[in-house]
Amino acid sequence: MIVLLLRRLSSLLLTLLAVSALIFIVMDVLPGDPAAIMLGTSASPDTLAALRHELGLDQPLIIRYALWLGGVVTGDLGNSYTYGVPVAGLIAERLAVTLPLALFAIVLSVAIAIPLGVASAARRNSAVDYAAAFVSQLFIAVPGFWVGLLLVLVFSVSLGWMPSGGFPGWHGGFGSSLGALLLPAIALALPQAGVLTRVTRSAVLEVLNDDFVRTARAKGLPRRAALWRHAVPNALVPVVTILGLQFTFLIAGAVLVENVFNLPGLGRLAFQALTQRDIIVMQDVVLFFAALVIIMNFIVDLSYLYLDPRLRGRSR
């Protein structure tokens, strides 16, 4: 078990190192000079040179990479070119929005998808199954940002129950912050719930046909008990895999919904940094995303060990 963990951990670090080099090279090849963008179209060449020097952009590629990586390893992510503040702080501020939002959306998505998926698997080809299929197709087909727009129109503009967007900050009160995240979380959760419903349904269906479920029923276990005690737990591996993927997507890919609700999340930070060629922010954020994906996969793998005792046996 320990050996397995160590092996996975070292491959995780190597992957991150490779990713960091790749990110750095891609950012360097990207057209556009951050200094030229910051100084606008009237800047003279000597002003440009002064700013490039100030930002350290006049140093060779390999030195810049070493400085950046050295900083990252020691916990110093550098200073944003455009904002002029430490990137670590920027990422932390944005995570305070993005992380709760992603968790909120995941919880909603699970709360919708698991009952719906299990119900439609349990009553295959019933009205419930068809209704669930229709609803989940709809959730998948309709883009989250559009759902977001609709929610804003109904609940903010027409009814005035909810703020139209923005984020008051956690210091502004837990309730109002959670309220600000409710509509975006719904907009993010619905498409994910659609996918998750389908996955849950097919996973449960597959398990329902397995011998052990039939045995459980033969022993005299009621349908319901057989379903929840035997079938569902054994169907969770593919569901958790999808959940892991969805969580990383929600952290990194929520930019469209963040735009509609004007939430200062991580996705918008990355997008903004890209348009402004705030390269240091780009590097740090992309590296963070990469680390997140890698670590998330690691956690999902670990959860298999928990969910499926057979895997535990093999790894020993």
Place this chain on the structure above:
Amino acid sequence: MNRVQSIAGGMIRLATFGVALSAGLLLAGVTVAATKTSLVLGMSVEPQGLDPTVSAPVAIGQVTWQNIFEGLVAIDKDGKIVPQLAKSWEISGDGLIYTFKLQQGVKFHDGEDFDSAVAKFALDRARGPESTNGQKRFFAAIDTIDTPDKQTLVLKLKERNGSLLYWLGWPASVMVGTQSAANDKTTPIGTGPFKFVSWTKGDRVELVANPGYWNTQTKLGLDKVTFRFIADAQAQAAALKSGDVDAFPEFAAPEMMEGFKEDTELVTVIGNTELKVVAGMNNTRKPFDDKRVRQALMMAIDRSTVIDGAWSGFGTAIGSHYTPNDRGYIDLTGTYPYDPEKAKALLAEAGYPNGFTFTIKTPQMPYAPRSAEIMQAMFAEIGVTMTIEPTEFPAKWVQDVFKGTDYDMTIVAHAEPMDIDIYARDPYYFNYKNPAFTDVIKKIELTADTVEQEKLYGEAQKILADDVPALFLFVMPKLGVWNAKLKGLWENEPIPSNVLTDVHWED
């Protein structure tokens, strides 16, 4: 907010009623809710840092200029130069010595006194070797700066400069403190009527009224201001309609302006800006090196159709690189008016009877591809084929078009007021060189007399209208949407800004 306000108003009235009852109806008359003194103002673009003297993006000035930071002089809402931290000035007969008398008793928000030494520091910082001021060229004419006493600042110039005073009114020329300048990018400290409170990156900047403001003649109508940054036009509209934002002085989407008409709580105010949308051409590249080709392309374009299609009919056609706001403006849209037949004939004369093919590099801002698509159809009428190539702005555009001048045609809105001199700059992306034009611009710089200057600006406009180094299309409107009870916001925009000094709520 209105809903909240009216509910709050209701509660105040209710409470008052209770008090009045218990006090034997003595206070029955006191039911007027206090006038609102806070403002939430929306902007499309978040500023990159809050120091207008170290980076160029206009959004920085739109938050800080005249609110947090002030200059020796200022530009007023009519585009005129008015005294500010300098209460008066004298210019010597030869135009080489500017003597400013500074205001007394001016303090920065951190308590530092503003005097001539500070003014010298601010100007030296902007023009020094380590300066990263995007408009460093403004200060190039200054030779030495003297401070004979605390209230006197003397600028000695290398040569006359007719624009210096105007430039000193710009956001890039504001006065910064010796103690605070280094941190202005994140915590701006100025002398203005509002003080910086906080900046929640990606969301908002908050300001409060400065109780120690030096200009006691100014009566502020606001005590708390929140700038909110909302990029998405749909989200902007939702924020306005729900009352979360009181004003969007520059609403992003012209096609959505109709939607505000029915809303009686909001007013729409169409003003003008300094944003000139021009389709620049590479004047050294064939066939654009031939003036007749450029003139023919100009005649192929019906500006009003472009304005209708690209910007829902908002905007003013221009015939040169100059706006109706600018002093000495002449309407030159008639120099090469829409005439496809003449355009074809002129093309044939230039040796292109069957037209030609070229590429336009268009930034992603909505006005650019929309204009380009209409131009494409119009050029097709005279047998010219234009391919549209999207080019990411600013990064790739600055690299390929602006610095690399690797392009045939492009289209972009030039935001800087009174920047007709860009056609005399060398190098500049148009690759346009006309000694007669350069000469006129030089003369403007060397002239102090405003009447003479305006005449020269007229000449400059005419040369450009005839040479057509760029296709002059239209001036962007300022699409203001704000609460009907809000007064004092600038209708026009002689310089990109959101000046809040006169903004107040009416009951």
